[in-house]
Amino acid sequence: MSLFDEVTAVVPAAADPEQAEQVWNVELRDEMSIVNGHPNGGYLLAVLGRAAVAAVGQDDRHVVAATSSYVTPPTVGPATVVTELLRSGRTASQVRARLVQEGTPRVESLLTVAGLDAEPPAWGEVPTVELPTEEVCRASTRSRPPAVPGALEPPLAKVVTMSFDPATFGFASGRPGGAGELRAWLRFVDDRPVDPLALLFAVDALPPATFEVAMTGWVPTLSLTAYVRALPRPGPLRLRFRVGVIAGGKVDETCEVWDSAGRLVAQSTQLAAIRLP
Numbered sequence: 001m002s003l004f005d006e007v008t009a010v011v012p013a014a015a016d017p018e019q020a021e022q023v024w025n026v027e028l029r030d031e032m033s034i035v036n037g038h039p040n041g042g043y044l045l046a047v048l049g050r051a052a053v054a055a056v057g058q059d060d061r062h063v064v065a066a067t068s069s070y071v072t073p074p075t076v077g078p079a080t081v082v083t084e085l086l087r088s089g090r091t092a093s094q095v096r097a098r099l100v101q102e103g104t105p106r107v108e109s110l111l112t113v114a115g116l117d118a119e120p121p122a123w124g125e126v127p128t129v130e131l132p133t134e135e136v137c138r139a140s141t142r143s144r145p146p147a148v149p150g151a152l153e154p155p156l157a158k159v160v161t162m163s164f165d166p167a168t169f170g171f172a173s174g175r176p177g178g179a180g181e182l183r184a185w186l187r188f189v190d191d192r193p194v195d196p197l198a199l200l201f202a203v204d205a206l207p208p209a210t211f212e213v214a215m216t217g218w219v220p221t222l223s224l225t226a227y228v229r230a231l232p233r234p235g236p237l238r239l240r241f242r243v244g245v246i247a248g249g250k251v252d253e254t255c256e257v258w259d260s261a262g263r264l265v266a267q268s269t270q271l272a273a274i275r276l277p
Contacts, residue, residue, distance in 0.1 A: 002192035003159055004201075007032050008043070010051045010081060024051045024081040028074055028101075031158045034218075038073040040156060041221040041270075042204030044099060044107050048081060049200045052095040052111040055083040061093070061113045062196035067225045068109040074101045091115070116196060118231040120263070128262040129240040134185040137163035141172075160205060161187050171211035180213045180243030182206050187236040194232045194259070202237055203255045203268035209241040210251055214276055219251070224270040235260025249273060 010024040032043040049063040079101040086094040092114040099107040131137065141164050165183035170176050186202060188194070194202070203226045208219035237257050244252035251274045257266035 002188065002190055003031065004188060004190075004192055004198065007159070008046050008050050008197065010047065010054060012054070013080065020084055022055055022083045022085075024054065024083065026051075026079050026081055026099075028076050028079050030076045031155050033076055033155050036218050037076065038218075038220075039076065040201070040204065041070060041224060042201040044068075044070075044074070045109070045204065045224065045226060046197055046201040048097040048099060048107065048109045049111060049197055051081040051083050052097050052109075053113055053197075055085050055095050055097075056088065056093045056113045058093075058113075060115065062116050062228060063111050063200060064092075064114045064116060064196075064228050065112040065226070066109055066200065067223070068107055069223050070107055070221045071105050073220065074099065074106040077101070079106070116228065116231045118233065118263075126256060126264045128258045128264075129183055129238055129256065131165050131183055131185065131238055134163050134187075134236055137165055137185055140164065140166040140169060156205070157189075159189060161185075161189055162206065168212055171207070171215060174215060176212045176214055178213065180209055182209050182212060182239075182241040184239050184241075185236045186239055193234055194237060196228045196231065199228050199232065199237075199257060199266040200226055202239065202257050203266050204270065206239055206241045206255070208251075208272065208274075209243045209253050210246065210272075210274055213243055213246065216274060216276060219272045219274050222250070222271045222273060224268060226266065226268040228266050230259075230263055230265045232259035232265045233261040233263065237265075238262075246274060246276070249275065 007029040013023040082098045084096045097109045163185040241255045255268045
């Protein structure tokens with residue numbers, strides 16, 4: 001079993017057949033935490049996504065849309081996911097999922113579960129982001145020691161490899177470029193194939209794009225909406241993470257994800273809290 005599958009596993013708890021809700025036991029793992037010790041937001045979405053698909057009970061379906069509110073940060077350790085199947089449809093089903101830890105709701109999410117294919121878009125296209133080769137980006141990433149110890153070696157580094165475009169990597173040495181954009185290659189350390197569940201994690205896997213505006217502390221996600229658009233082809237993902245507007249102590253960021261064939265396979269928009277220096 002891949003480490004990603006292990007850390008996102010959900011185990012059904014004893015169920016009451018008369019209840020609409022189902023409960024799933026989960027173990028939030030340190031390998032998916034960020035520098036401050038809290039689990040990554042995309043990881044939490046993937047855990048909720050796995051529980052939602054299990055609640056629908058159709059293995060050929062995937063989460064294609066999710067909107068989540070991050071109520072209060074969970075910590076590494078045991079937790080539960082409570083799912084409620086709101087509608088079971090022929091082409092799409094809707095599920096409400098809630099991550100609970102120590103009796104407190106931590107993340108609330110509404111998810112749509114449906115089929116996916118690998119066909120090209122019927123209309124419209126988002127051009128693939130231009131990046132140097134993965135090898136060039138990997139060498140650049142490894143050659144720059146982080147300005148903040150541990151900033152580029154969080155526990156997540158045991159699960160995924162991020163290789164950054166040198167042009168968007170000034171924050172690593174304490175010199176943000178000012179453009180508010182990160183571009184990077186992403187792949188699993190153990191070469192696990194990317195699937196729709198992994199895309200839920202990928203849309204929030206990179207450091208905050210605000211790091212290329214100013215070096216700050218933690219930028220916690222308040223709300224995240226993600227779309228999974230297609231079944232990804234094998235190989236590394238290309239990611240672009242961009243800042244919209246910073247105002248009133250909040251920032252909006254968008255992420256776009258392309259597969260190895262250059263197909264846009266996932267998108268996200270999030271609102272996060274930020275404290276500028």
